[in-house]
Amino acid sequence: MGGDSGDLFDADYLTTQLSNPISLAHQELKYDYRNDLISSGYASYQILKNLSFRSTLGLNFSDRKTNGFNGPLSGLARNNAGLPAITLDNSSATTLINTNTLNYKPNLGNQHSLDLLVGEELNKYDIKSNSSTIKWFPMNITADEAFASIQKAEPPVGSIQDKPTSLVGGSRQLSFFARASYSFAGKYLATLNFRRDGSSFFAKGQRWGNFPSAQLAWRASEEDFMKNLNWNWLNNFKVRASYGIAGNNRIGQDLFRTLFSANSTAGGYAASDGSVTTGLIAGNVLANPNITWEKNISGNLGFDIDLFKSRVSIALDLYDNRTKDLLLNANIPPINGYNTQQQNVGKTQNRGIEVQLNGVAVRTRDFTYNVGLNFSFNKNKILELQNNVQSYVAQSGWVNSLADFKIEVGKPVGQFYGFVSDGRYTVDDFTSVLNTSTGVYTYTLKPGIANSRVLLGNREPQPGDMKVKKLSNATSMVISDDDKTVLGTSQPKFTGGFNNQFAYKNFDLSVFMNFSVGNKVYNANKIEFTSQYNVKDNNLLATMNDRWKNFNENGVKVTDPALLTAMNANTTLWTPTTGNYALTSYAIEDGSFLRISNVTLGYTLPQSLVKKTGFISKLRVYGTVNNLYTFTKYTGYDPEANTRRSNPLTPGIDYAAYPRSRYVLAGINLIF
Known part of the structure; x- marks a missing residue:
């Protein structure tokens, strides 16, 4: 370390913007x-x-x-x-x-x-x-x-x-x-609820919302006709149905009115050092006095079943949840002087099945094993957008001006939108010409080969550069926004959990695991750290050691087609891009995982020892490990990372997410 900069990694850190972490x-x-x-x-x-x-x-x-x-x-x-x-x-x-x-x-x-x-x-x-x-x-x-x-x-x-x-x-x-x-008679059950909520987040006249709900249940196993069947293996059978409305007011304060703040360096004031007289400026979101409660309308049909002297229990729920008047920061025409406004817009639907299974797998004098398993199959869909718009592209915001999500009626929330990666350009994609005076070859793309110059800082592609697929029907082979497509969604096919509880004499052990299958993760780190767009000298991901090479072991640039091909026979990735960041399918990964979320081991002291204290009725010591291990093919730190939570329409992004911590806890439970 040493020197006034405190950093020998790059003494010119003010220029390179790089430093030793x-x-x-x-x-x-x-x-x-x-x-x-x-x-x-x-x-x-x-x-x-x-x-x-x-x-x-x-x-x-x-x-x-x-x-x-x-x-x-x-x-x-x-x-x-x-x-x-x-x-x-x-x-x-x-x-x-x-x-x-x-x-x-x-x-x-x-x-x-x-x-x-x-x-x-x-x-x-x-x-x-x-x-x-x-x-x-x-x-x-x-x-x-x-x-x-x-x-x-x-x-x-x-x-x-x-x-x-x-x-x-x-x-x-x-x-x-x-x-x-x-x-x-314990057989027919009904519950009716009504709420009326008023919130200061909304303007006068819009503050109050009414939220009724109802639940009905029938315990069929208590009916005489069921008892007469003598199904001794069936201990309980109940049918449930519910319908209701819940409200959401989770937005920022004062979005229904214009507030002015004192600021001398924003809102168009010229002084960058705060030296001018403070002026008053409005916020960056257009006020909307008409915003009100978001409403979630839920319908549910459920079945509860207990079998074999209640050693096995099953809970099955079919649900249909629809949210309307979503509280979203909607795009508006810039002619208003603003780009966005908080509005009640759009409708979404979540429909699916949830299954909960619990059972006593083993029960003896000294040993018991209880197991629980749950699955959830959810289908998410956008039903309506503002002003009858059918689709639009949105920016997630991890980097400026990158439209990387597609919001579309009839499709799920969280559609990643970008180019389909087609590997890299090889020598065979070009016509090469030798300059006999310099001995240097120049390369020109062959007709019919997609031109990915938009990813390369608008320079013409060369062997080893990133290549994406041409998907549009345009006659020009130059890649444009028309060649973008949906690359996947953050919505999983199903999720669930698996709980195991063991007890042997005075020892107890619990192991809880959760899992997700079929969701995609947008690994923005792969875009930034396989690129040289922002900083030319930053470290790249280790995978870029397998990149296309243009210089031989002596540091001499090679342009000869045969030598280039031979040098890169065992490489698979492209040269780091120099153009602005762009989303390609390379950054979209399978986010499926199985996580051992919690393991707890405990020991309860025998009563014969505890009673000798005269004032302790129970003493248990235990140790817990959270986030023990995760089985996944995802290359980032955490397949559940979601770093753009401020916008519910752009989920599933992993950008500079802090790794999920693992911690060990030990404790004592005392009952006096």
Whole structure:
């Protein structure tokens, strides 16, 4: 390490934008201090024999301070003359939830059971925060010194520090609800629910939503005609049906109105150093006073079956869930002065089958083995888009201006959209001409060969360059957006879990696994790290060791067709691309996996030993490993990575995702 840059990996890091990741980790420091108070309580009163009142109050308070230090190698410092900078963030948040209910259970005899409940709930959230960024500290200052002496930061001549920012915000939700549950003879069951929710995320006149639901059930195994069949192997058979509406208001604050913020470096103001008088600018999303609750309409038909003295249980559910008035950030004509607006647009459908199997596989005096298995087969489909649009392309946002998703009516959410990889150009794709004076061959594409210059910085292809398929009927062989197609979807064919629980005398062991089959993952890392578009000298993936080579072992560029072919007889990949990033099928991988999610081993001390303590009734020690191992063909760190979660229409992208951690936990359970 050494030198003022602290980085011998590339002393010219300000130019190359490259640095040793170990050095960088020591220079990007974050100190997070947090105090949380979590409290709850309730009071109940029996008004009459069958009438009771209950009030629950929950109050959570969080106070957080975050100090960040950014050394010379950090991105923040690089944008400010390579000098260290710090960020100081403070926030406090309060959440109050109060629920009040009246519950009435009349006595209707042995055959009838009725349970009535009405209530209201208030959810109140408030937050205050402030943030400051102080730049241009002395080169060799430490983090502790910078936090303790902000006055050491000296802006260059003509520049000033960024202005601090502050925020006061919050949300309110008021709900009223009612429930009626009825049962007759334990065979016929019905539950009716109604909710009315009001949210501060929406404008006056749009804040309230009504959400009814109903559930019916018939325990057929309690009918006389079923009992008369003498099916001793059948212990329970119940049929369930439900239908209801649920609401969603998970959007940002104040999207129904235009808010102005004080900013001197955004919104068209010319000063880049904050030196001009602060002006007021609007946000970057057009306000929409008409947005309201998103609605999820769910229908379900289910069957519960217990067999063989309840050693085997089966739950089967058929469902059809439709979401309408989706809360999405929709594209709008730029003539409005904005590109997007929060709107209630579109409809989606999720239809499928869920199966849950549980069984006691082995049960002896000293050993038991219980097993659980569940499957879910879901089919997702877009039913409607805004303004009767049938399809459009969308940007995931992992890199600017890359339209890499296709949103299409009748198709699932999460369609990856790009070019189909066709390997690389070989010498046989070109006509070669020798310049006898220089001894150098030049190459020209043969007629009928697709021209992938759009991937190559708009230069003509050469042997070893990436090649994609020509899919359109255009007469020109130059690849264009018309040659893009759907490359797959993030939606799996089915998912599930497998739970195993063992017990032998005082030992217990549980193993839980989950799996997904048929989903694709968009590995954006493969695009960036097989390319030289952004940075010419960055490291590439190890797979690029198998790339096409244009230079021999002596560092001499080879153009002779025969020699080039011989040099690359055992290589399979193309030369790193120099054009802008583009999605090809090379980056779309099978995301199927089987993950050992949790393994827990425990031992319960014999009662004969525990009783001797005189105050302990049970003592169990255990050890747990989470994320033990994942079986997958996916080449990234995590087949479940999803780094573009802000847009529900662009799922399944793995871009710089932090690897899923594995951790080991040991503990003691004590019951006194």
